[in-house]
Amino acid sequence: MMLIAGTVPIKDMPLTMGSVALEDDFLLVDGKRIPCTQGTGAMVSAALATTSYLGLNAPHALLVGDIGEGKGSRELYQYLIDHIAEISPNVLALHYWLPDMAQTRQLCTAIEKCEKRPIMIADAASMYSAKAAGRAESFDIFTPDATEIAFLADLEATHPAYINRHLFEADISHAPELARVAYENHGAAKLLLVKGATDYIIRDGEVLATVTEPDVPTLEPIGGTGDTITGLVSALTCAGLEPHEAAIIAARANRMAGEYARVTPATRVRQVIAQFPSVFKDYLCQWSKVCYVKGGD
Amino acid sequence: MAFLKKQNRVKFDGGGLVLFDEVQHAMAVEKVLKSAGYTVKLVAPPPELRKGCDLAVEINLFEQPGIERVLREKDMAYASINPIRIKTAPLIEVVKVTDFGKWVMVKAGNMKITYEKGSGVIVNVSGGGCPDIPYLHAELLDKQLDKAKRPKELGFTLCSLNLERAFDECLALYSGGDGK
Numbered sequence: 001m002m003l004i005a006g007t008v009p010i011k012d013m014p015l016t017m018g019s020v021a022l023e024d025d026f027l028l029v030d031g032k033r034i035p036c037t038q039g040t041g042a043m044v045s046a047a048l049a050t051t052s053y054l055g056l057n058a059p060h061a062l063l064v065g066d067i068g069e070g071k072g073s074r075e076l077y078q079y080l081i082d083h084i085a086e087i088s089p090n091v092l093a094l095h096y097w098l099p100d101m102a103q104t105r106q107l108c109t110a111i112e113k114c115e116k117r118p119i120m121i122a123d124a125a126s127m128y129s130a131k132a133a134g135r136a137e138s139f140d141i142f143t144p145d146a147t148e149i150a151f152l153a154d155l156e157a158t159h160p161a162y163i164n165r166h167l168f169e170a171d172i173s174h175a176p177e178l179a180r181v182a183y184e185n186h187g188a189a190k191l192l193l194v195k196g197a198t199d200y201i202i203r204d205g206e207v208l209a210t211v212t213e214p215d216v217p218t219l220e221p222i223g224g225t226g227d228t229i230t231g232l233v234s235a236l237t238c239a240g241l242e243p244h245e246a247a248i249i250a251a252r253a254n255r256m257a258g259e260y261a262r263v264t265p266a267t268r269v270r271q272v273i274a275q276f277p278s279v280f281k282d283y284l285c286q287w288s289k290v291c292y293v294k295g296g297d
Numbered sequence: 298m299a300f301l302k303k304q305n306r307v308k309f310d311g312g313g314l315v316l317f318d319e320v321q322h323a324m325a326v327e328k329v330l331k332s333a334g335y336t337v338k339l340v341a342p343p344p345e346l347r348k349g350c351d352l353a354v355e356i357n358l359f360e361q362p363g364i365e366r367v368l369r370e371k372d373m374a375y376a377s378i379n380p381i382r383i384k385t386a387p388l389i390e391v392v393k394v395t396d397f398g399k400w401v402m403v404k405a406g407n408m409k410i411t412y413e414k415g416s417g418v419i420v421n422v423s424g425g426g427c428p429d430i431p432y433l434h435a436e437l438l439d440k441q442l443d444k445a446k447r448p449k450e451l452g453f454t455l456c457s458l459n460l461e462r463a464f465d466e467c468l469a470l471y472s473g474g475d476g477k
Contacts, residue, residue: 009431038423072428073428098360099427151407220402
């Protein structure tokens with residue numbers, strides 16, 4: 001079972017957990033309608049598109065309303081701390097929330113009580129808090145962008161707003177160097193998928209692969225196209241692919257979906273997500289060498 | 298025996314400090330922020346960050362903009378808000394502008410706003426990871442730059458502070474004609 005945890009921009013929506021379904025343009029979780037927009041909504045939508053195509057169980061989502069005030073985030077942390085051992089998911093993907101370093105440490109301790117340690121994935125502020133709390137190495141996959149890899153490399157920074165200027169000004173071509181520093185400083189997960197004009201898949205400081213094609217620069221302005229990569233890599237990992245294989249395919253599929261959708265800077269992320277089934281149909285067999293899955297005909 | 302069970306107390310680790318020139322201001326701010334629902338703690342700042350008093354209020358640095366707003370609204374005196382780790386750099390002020398022809402994307406820190414040159418309408422907001430960003434994304438989309446509420450009026454976190462910087466630059470470009 002894959003569990004995705006994060007906040008959604010619906011003020012006062014209570015903590016909600018359940019299997020995810022699609023209803024019109026919305027995600028449906030335990031009767032609550034969640035927009036497929038930038039943030040955890042986009043991530044969950046991309047994961048659902050992947051599991052649906054592969055004929056796998058839909059992801060479970062643990063969501064709470066929080067527009068930045070932090071109350072929902074704290075409830076989400078506490079629920080995970082109290083219940084993660086009994087939920088014991090195969091994959092735990094953490095996303096948007098208001099970072100709390102002390103609660104992050106508690107959560108990492110609680111996860112050790114799971115019967116089998118889940119594959120741990122973090123993006124957005126859950127990645128910030130994992131790094132700031134000194135728990136980055138407890139995670140299997142981080143999916144930073146160019147600014148965020150600079151943040152992971154900065155030993156002292158607790159948020160990407162406060163990073164050394166020389167690190168901030170480094171462009172995506174410096175990702176391998178920044179990743180090496182991040183690993184030295186214990187600020188990186190076991191695998192990094194660095195999202196940018198070139199996507200880098202890096203394990204323990206070594207660049208395993210880069211993805212540059214198709215080149216779709218107009219994906220960058222679209223809110224949620226980083227979140228979709230994290231959703232894809234989470235679902236593909238849950239499907240049994242090795243994390244680095246999942247990361248390579250996620251990076252390729254996201255770019256290809258952008259190309260299929262003929263994105264402009266004004267495109268909405270749901271238009272990109274809508275292309276994933278076509279991309280998988282055309283390429284997943286070739287990319288993964290797994291050609292027998294339902295829907296792959 | 299439940300009453301003998303040791304309480305598992307979590308040490309607060311906020312990463313940010315509100316600094317003051319007067320000790321009593323720190324105490325007053327602690328009270329106001331606690332009343333507003335924030336988790337805060339009175340602490341002694343490290344010597345490198347002392348501004349003339351030896352008392353500071355530790356905050357969750359991610360909540361800086363929301364806390365600044367509360368202090369402004371309550372007219373509370375303070376000197377500055379700083380990251381607690383002294384080697385950490387000051388807030389990133391650099392902005393990067395990318396021209397996409399009909400659209401302009403402005404990036405400040407980890408946040409990006411893209412608007413249509415002709416109309417000034419915000420067509421996308423991307424980047425970030427704090428929970429107010431999906432909310433700001435929904436609030437800002439399809440609004441004209443000069444009519445939209447500013448990110449600092451709506452947001453609570455450091456990501457929204459970066460978005461405010463991007464927003465400022467977008468407005469300057471749009472109203473100055475460079476981004477039209």
